[in-house]
Amino acid sequence: MPRFRLTMLRHAMHAQGLDAMLVSSPSGIRYLSGFSGSSGLCVVTRRGAWCLTDSRYRLQAREELRCFRPLMVRESFGEAIARHSLLRGCRTAGVEEGELTLAGFRALRKQCAPCSLKPAGGVLGRLMSCKDRGELLHLERAVEITDRVFCDVITMIRPGVAERDLAAEISYRQRRAGADGDAFDVIVASGFRSALPHARASAKKIRTGEIVLLDFGCTVEGYHSDMTRTVVIGRAAKLVRGIYDIVLRAQEAGIAVLRAGCAARDVDAVVRRKIADEGYRRFFPHSVGHGLGLRVHERPRLAPRSPDFLEAGNVVTVEPGIYIPGRGGIRIEDVALVTETGSRVMTASPKELMIL
């Protein structure tokens, strides 16, 4: 598979007038070369492909690398590029501007001269956003684990349990179920805290009558899952039922319009309009969704000003929410695979309002 990815990258480089590409993000390196170490740099030219890392990763690089020549370096990556003349004859090399730090860029630029460096992260980002069969298997496995763990922990969501203990349980169970780790810090937010769209799990205990919002995911072979469900403890106020229904219908409307060729901002618009029509526009302060893969947030962004168009093989989240400060918030999030004719929802957990 990496051989095919390398070929695709070279085609894309050629189309952009790039003689080389310097891939610095761990996710980009893993995608192209198979190497999963935390420090590395892939250098791809029209003829060669090298993966630079240091001797801490010697054995790992030897085991994992496909199609790339390993180079164990003692100096900085830039110095190694210069010493081995990896960019000989290259005039322009692309870098991942959204992943590379300014310091990293300046160090590389100095050593790569006279080859000039140019932001070109989108070249790789677009390839990475269209998943092949092997990638979908990892994503499905990650989604499956997250679904299963949600089902397992439902019985533990009860009055008196601290948010952070529930979060610890989720994290533990995802690992025990075969995940490599959490996709991001598990969010468990109850009561008024559910109105904070990015609340972390706190020491607060869950109480009867409260909303509990759970947002979590795991990683399998580097691929992320991501799911949100919101439940109610004891009994649900009429307002909560009403809002839940609005969010659910908006979320389903978003999923219904997913399809290769559709503008990502149009998906956002459809979902946002559903919520605005019910008078909750200003209580939905974030974008509708994002691509998911080796990165937890990647192309395409389902947001009002997104320039992206959906392509077959994109895996995206659809996750609207309504948050009433001081009262609570509701968010529902699934992962879906975009196809030529529509989409296939990968998340299997039920979406009806659960009153526990």
Place this chain on the structure above:
Amino acid sequence: MPRFRLTMLRHAMHAQGLDAMLVSSPSGIRYLSGFSGSSGLCVVTRRGAWCLTDSRYRLQAREELRCFRPLMVRESFGEAIARHSLLRGCRTAGVEEGELTLAGFRALRKQCAPCSLKPAGGVLGRLMSCKDRGELLHLERAVEITDRVFCDVITMIRPGVAERDLAAEISYRQRRAGADGDAFDVIVASGFRSALPHARASAKKIRTGEIVLLDFGCTVEGYHSDMTRTVVIGRAAKLVRGIYDIVLRAQEAGIAVLRAGCAARDVDAVVRRKIADEGYRRFFPHSVGHGLGLRVHERPRLAPRSPDFLEAGNVVTVEPGIYIPGRGGIRIEDVALVTETGSRVMTASPKELMIL
């Protein structure tokens, strides 16, 4: 406390000829302003201090911010800086070049003109490296949790247990003990895998006679702990005992030379020489240690080419290792507070070779 930090930052800015500082890293933002959200930008000028974030974090920003004016923005941070003329009259503003992406830098640079942006991450990094009393309390608490969890899981390190299950247990117990999360992915590496200095926990099961290397830490209020211990299951080969002893003596020699004023590279040199003297130079392929705080790797770097000098209040790791490919590796790591007269080791777990 943040007021004092802001004053110190302004002094340092003045000394560097900076009219403003744009702090983009979550750790830097938290250090200065108290805000712990995952998306924000602090703008500090000689007169003003603003924390830009978006409305997802409205409640959190209101609760957490000290000394900084919250600004909820709908547009990009750069656009908001321009619209509110936050840099009016400023000619040069510093940015955190080691934390800011190239894309982030370019977006800011465009909007901040005519104010020019200059790499100045070291200004904040140096402040952050000297811990005050409040910070030390969080670090101590994080180190304490890690120590306790190590003590708890010792009985679980036995033949037949998978590395990843042990890692899951460690992660779970750190959270249950009050940690906010793991400081980094828990490393459990057994047998030949212990020779990979950055191995993750795998599905491999621990077997009798094997080395087991555990490297983990947690976070408390954003502050990280970090500890490594290496144990042996059943019985230790003579070679293993010998190497363990060399690593331990090298590690203790490193701790013994810690002291405010000492060059960080000299600490590295002392430890490296101890290992080289025994003939294992090429089996120690990483640096001796790093600063620890709101970032898991920060100033000072205890490495051969480090430009840093130790200061009182630095909290550093000392973590030499010897790794024999195919056989196994041993690493021992403590956290120590640098003082005017020496250091105080914060890690309390025993360091004698444990044969379980």
